[in-house]
Each structure stands twice: as C-alpha cells, then as structure tokens.
Amino acid sequence: MTSWASCSSSARSLAALLCAALCGCAATAAAPGARSVKAGNAPPLRPIAVFPLVNAAGVVAPMREIGDALRRQLEKQGILFVEGAPVDDFLARHRIRYTGGLDAATAVLARRELGVDQVLITTVVAVAREPMPRLSVEARLVSAADDPRIVWAGGFSRLGDDSPGAFDLGIIRSFDELAARGFAGLARSLAALAQHREVPSAVCPPAGRFRPRSSYRAAALDLEKPLTIAVLPFQNLTRRRNAGDVVSLAFVRQLQSLASVRVTEPGVLRDDLLRFRVVLQGGISLDVARMTMELVHADLALTGVVRSFDDALNADGVPRLEYTVMLLDRRGDEVVWRSTSYSQGDDGVFFFDAGKVSTVGDLACRMAQSTVRAMIDRPPTPPRKIPR
Amino acid sequence: MRIDTTFNIAVALALAAGCSHGSQFKDKAMDFAAVRTVAVLPFQNLSSTPAGAERTREVFSELLFASGAVYVLPSGEVARGIGKANLGNPTTPSAEDVVNLGKALAAQAVITGTVKEYGETRSGSSTGSVISVSVQMLETSSGKVVWQASTTRGGIGFWTRLVGGGGDPMNNITEDAVRDLLGKLFK
Numbered sequence: 001m002t003s004w005a006s007c008s009s010s011a012r013s014l015a016a017l018l019c020a021a022l023c024g025c026a027a028t029a030a031a032p033g034a035r036s037v038k039a040g041n042a043p044p045l046r047p048i049a050v051f052p053l054v055n056a057a058g059v060v061a062p063m064r065e066i067g068d069a070l071r072r073q074l075e076k077q078g079i080l081f082v083e084g085a086p087v088d089d090f091l092a093r094h095r096i097r098y099t100g101g102l103d104a105a106t107a108v109l110a111r112r113e114l115g116v117d118q119v120l121i122t123t124v125v126a127v128a129r130e131p132m133p134r135l136s137v138e139a140r141l142v143s144a145a146d147d148p149r150i151v152w153a154g155g156f157s158r159l160g161d162d163s164p165g166a167f168d169l170g171i172i173r174s175f176d177e178l179a180a181r182g183f184a185g186l187a188r189s190l191a192a193l194a195q196h197r198e199v200p201s202a203v204c205p206p207a208g209r210f211r212p213r214s215s216y217r218a219a220a221l222d223l224e225k226p227l228t229i230a231v232l233p234f235q236n237l238t239r240r241r242n243a244g245d246v247v248s249l250a251f252v253r254q255l256q257s258l259a260s261v262r263v264t265e266p267g268v269l270r271d272d273l274l275r276f277r278v279v280l281q282g283g284i285s286l287d288v289a290r291m292t293m294e295l296v297h298a299d300l301a302l303t304g305v306v307r308s309f310d311d312a313l314n315a316d317g318v319p320r321l322e323y324t325v326m327l328l329d330r331r332g333d334e335v336v337w338r339s340t341s342y343s344q345g346d347d348g349v350f351f352f353d354a355g356k357v358s359t360v361g362d363l364a365c366r367m368a369q370s371t372v373r374a375m376i377d378r379p380p381t382p383p384r385k386i387p388r
Numbered sequence: 389m390r391i392d393t394t395f396n397i398a399v400a401l402a403l404a405a406g407c408s409h410g411s412q413f414k415d416k417a418m419d420f421a422a423v424r425t426v427a428v429l430p431f432q433n434l435s436s437t438p439a440g441a442e443r444t445r446e447v448f449s450e451l452l453f454a455s456g457a458v459y460v461l462p463s464g465e466v467a468r469g470i471g472k473a474n475l476g477n478p479t480t481p482s483a484e485d486v487v488n489l490g491k492a493l494a495a496q497a498v499i500t501g502t503v504k505e506y507g508e509t510r511s512g513s514s515t516g517s518v519i520s521v522s523v524q525m526l527e528t529s530s531g532k533v534v535w536q537a538s539t540t541r542g543g544i545g546f547w548t549r550l551v552g553g554g555g556d557p558m559n560n561i562t563e564d565a566v567r568d569l570l571g572k573l574f575k
Binding site for chain 1: 458464468
C-alpha cells in the first residue's frame with residue numbers, strides 16, 4: 001500500500017509551484033520532498049523533519065489520521081517540513097525503527113540526508129473515538145546536531161466534552177476536528193519559535209490539588225541555577241503499556257520549560273543505555289544513575305515508578321495516576337528529591353464537575369507540573385532525630 | 389448512676405473501636421542518632437493481595453524519607469545490595485545477612501516488615517479496607533533488632549456498618565498505618 005504522503009507529494013508540489021507562480025511568490029524547497037506553503041508574508045522558515053508518530057496510547061490508534069491532522073496544521077502555519085516518503089526512506093535506509101527520540105548518529109544523518117536542522121518527535125499518549133473523542137499528544141523539537149538538544153517541547157490533551165458550553169453546543173464529536181484544534185496550538189507555537197516570536201508557555205495550569213502527597217527535599221537541590229537533567233525511563237508497575245513513557249514525557253516537558261534547566265534528549269539517553277546494556281529492572285541503583293549521568297553529562301537524573309495509571313476511557317470515567325519520582329545528584333551521589341503523588345481527575349471537584357480533569361494526559365501534565373513546582377518551592381526537609 | 393456508668397463504658401468502647409492496635413519495642417541502649425542510612429528490604433506478604441507488601445514497603449520508605457530523620461536508599465540500590473550480599477530470603481534475613489547487607493550498602497540499619505492483612509474485608513453486607521503490618525529495624529553491626537512496631541488500620545467501623553459505603557481508600561489507610569508506625573518510632 002502506497003503511503004498517502006508519496007501519492008500526494010508530487011501533486012501538492014505542483015500545486016504549490018502553480019500557486020507561487022500565480023501569486024508571484026517563490027516556493028522554496030530546501031530538501032528532497034520538502035514542502036513549503038505560503039503563509040502570508042512570513043519570512044522563510046527553517047525546515048524540520050517530522051518523524052512518524054509514536055503510539056504510546058496502549059491501544060490501536062488511527063495514526064494516519066492523526067498524522068494528517070498534524071501535517072495540515074503545520075502547512076497552515078507555513079512551517080517548512082519534510083515528512084512521508086523521504087523520511088520513511090531515510091529511516092528504512094538506516095534501519096531506524098524507533099522514532100520516539102533522536103540519538104546523535106541519527107541526528108547527524110538527518111541533517112546531512114534530509115537537509116533539516118531540527119526533527120519533530122511526536123508521541124500519541126492517549127486516543128479514543130468512542131464514547132467521546134479524545135486525544136493527548138506530547139511533542140518536542142530536537143536539533144539535528146552532533147549533540148541533539150531539545151529546542152521546544154509542547155503537547156495537548158483534549159476530550160470532546162471538555163468545554164460543552166450552553167446546551168452542549170461546545171461538544172466536539174468529530175475526532176478530526178478535535179485533532180485539528182489540538183495540533184493548531186502546537187503548530188502556532190512552532191511557528192512562533194521559528195519566527196523568533198514569543199513562544200506560548202507549554203506548562204499546564206498550576207493546581208495545588210495535584211501537589212505531591214509526601215516529599216523529601218535536600219537543601220542541596222536548586223533548580224533555579226543552570227542544570228542538565230536526564231529523565232530516565234520510569235518503571236511501569238501498571239498493566240497499561242507505556243505508562244512509564246507517558247509520565248516521563250510529561251516531566252520532560254515541564255522541566256524543559258524551566259529557564260535554567262536543560263533536559264537531555266531522551267533519544268540520546270536511550271541510545272546510551274542500550275549501547276552500554278543498562279537494564280533498569282527493579283528500580284535504578286546509584287551505580288546506574290551515576291554512569292548514566294556521566295555518559296550524558298547530566299547534573300541530575302530524574303526517575304521514578306508509575307504504580308497506577310487509569311485512562312478512564314468509559315463515559316463517566318475519571319483518570320487516575322500514581323507515581324513516585326526521585327532526583328539523584330551526580331555530585332553528592334544521593335537522592336535530593338523524592339515524592340509520591342497520587343491524584344484523580346475529580347480531586348477537589350465539588351460543583352457540577354467544575355475543574356474536573358478528564359484525560360490522563362492532562363492529569364499527568366498537571367501532576368508533573370505541580371511536582372516540579374514543589375521541587376522549586378518547598379523548603380528543604382528539616383533534619384530530625386529518632387529519640388531513644 | 390448505673391445508667392451513667394453504662395453509658396460511659398459504651399462510649400469508651402465505641403471510641404476504642406476506631407483506634408488502631410499495635411505493639412512496640414525499642415532498645416533503650418541503641419543510639420538511633422548513629423543511624424544515618426537505612427535500607428528498607430522487601431516486606432513479607434502474608435495477605436491475600438499480591439501487591440500489598442510492595443505497596444506498603446514503598447509507602448513506608450517514602451514517609452520515612454520524608455521525615456528527614458534518615459537517608460533511605462532507593463529500592464534499586466537495595467536490590468543491588470541484596471544481590472551483592474547474596475541474600476537467600478531478603479524478606480526474613482538472618483543476623484549474618486543483615487551484617488553483610490550493611491557492609492554492601494554502607495547502611496547502619498535495615499528495616500524488614502510483614503504485611504499480615506491488606507485489602508478488602510467483609511462483614512455481612514458491609515465492606516471496608518484493612519491493613520495490618522509490623523516492621524522491625526535491625527542495626528547492621530550486630531544484626532540485632534533495635535526497634536519493632538506493629539499496627540492495624542481500617543476495617544469496618546460503626547458508621548460504615550450503619551450507613552454503608554466501602555470505607556476509606558486503601559492508599560489513605562496504608563498511609564495512616566505507616567504514619568502510626570513512624571509515630572511510634574519518633575515517640
């Protein structure tokens with residue numbers, strides 16, 4: 001079966017050229033198969049490669065439709081990108097199966113062969129069509145360089161009846177429309193980044209009700225000074241596939257939003273862990289954490305365990321999430337933060353579902369944001385003695 | 389007078405029904421200030437809930453760490469130490485095992501525990517969650533028990549029998565039980 005992208009690429013390129021000729025604008029093609037769509041008088045944007053979307057939803061997902069929705073929104077914002085057949089050929093040529101991250105070797109090859117400066121990594125975290133469409137996505141833009149870095153991180157989590165409005169007129173029953181609205185925000189953010197405008201904040205709204213239930217903070221922890229943090233894969237003790245990935249991606253996004261913090265690209269970390277045959281079974285040991293931080297030159301390693309993860313896909317379901325997270329310090333070789341959070345979407349909701357969080361993606365985002373906030377705000381745990 | 393006495397006894401019994409039960413031992417000769425690093429070993433599970441012991445262990449490690457009294461080693465580090473010390477049964481280590489583990493992990497004490505009950509309990513048409521757990525602290529220079537405590541929380545209380553409902557969530561009851569244990573440690 002031919003890819004939808006390869007069928008339409010030549011037709012679309014021709015249409016773009018005709019449009020350019022009629023409108024008197026130049027259609028730029030920075031790389032084979034690259035598409036550019038005129039977007040008003042916007043200056044030429046740097047090309048990005050859009051890797052195939054990764055399905056971390058734990059169910060069969062309409063990845064093609066979701067990819068279409070992303071592509072349409074990127075085109076609408078005039079973002080120059082490469083996707084479809086050229087990217088598929090590139091991945092096949094170099095036998096790259098994992099598209100959930102970008103390691104250094106793949107980044108260099110992508111820059112050389114696809115002619116891109118950045119790669120968009122997109123992960124579908126939750127998806128459903130019935131009984132109400134829902135879609136949660138985490139995305140990040142990674143530089144295609146010798147040392148790939150996260151340039152931008154964003155995401156969205158939407159349910160069709162998030163904002164029903166008066167007489168339920170605001171309910172979105174079409175999955176395509178829901179996906180379009182979700183990706184529109186991401187694409188606008190990417191366009192703002194490319195045009196060096198102010199990028200809308202990617203953090204979730206703060207919520208005290210999702211703060212950790214218990215925590216320990218060492219005096220040495222200071223997230224307001226320049227730090228590199230490696231977010232290690234979370235141990236998944238639930239039955240939901242990829243639950244650990246979902247939570248770790250939520251933390252990547254929230255930590256990346258801090259001005260002083262640089263988060264190691266998860267693809268780089270994954271590549272190092274595989275190369276050195278590091279197995280994270282039964283939780284992380286200090287040896288492994290130390291070695292990982294040395295490999296990626298990180299100051300801190302964040303890891304954790306996901307104990308409960310409920311997507312709440314039924315009509316009246318409430319998402320639930322429980323995790324423990326730890327931050328290990330490379331210098332002191334010890335835990336500088338440890339906390340446990342468990343929340344559900346209707347925590348603190350009393351009247352007519354006002355403030356209810358309906359998707360597990362949104363819940364993970366808010367809980368991660370609250371945990372990161374607590375890492376910054378909470379005072380160090382005072383020492384205490386055990387009496388005789 | 390008799391009615392007053394009977395009433396007072398009835399009230400006292402009703403209040404006592406909501407209290408936890410537990411015992412405690414603390415070695416008076418032990419200098420707990422010398423305990424800086426602790427390893428919490430996997431708990432023994434005598435309940436019918438497979439994950440009960442691990443869950444209780446994690447909550448205990450978490451709250452002990454959050455107390456700021458000691459540094460609790462991450463579970464991955466404890467697992468590495470168990471492998472290094474060649475512990476045959478990490479839930480019930482011998483004194484020699486405890487000494488070896490202490491050297492492997494550079495820990496001054498290890499904590500073991502037994503979960504006797506964990507999960508749902510029924511009485512007639514009423515259900516509730518219950519946990520019964522006992523923990524021990526063994527110091528690693530000699531393998532001796534220096535602290536032991538037990539507690540039981542949850543169950544089916546008066547109001548649950550009267551008006552129904554499933555009682556408190558298991559998470560909350562587990563935390564209550566662990567806080568009770570730590571309260572005994574810090575008393």
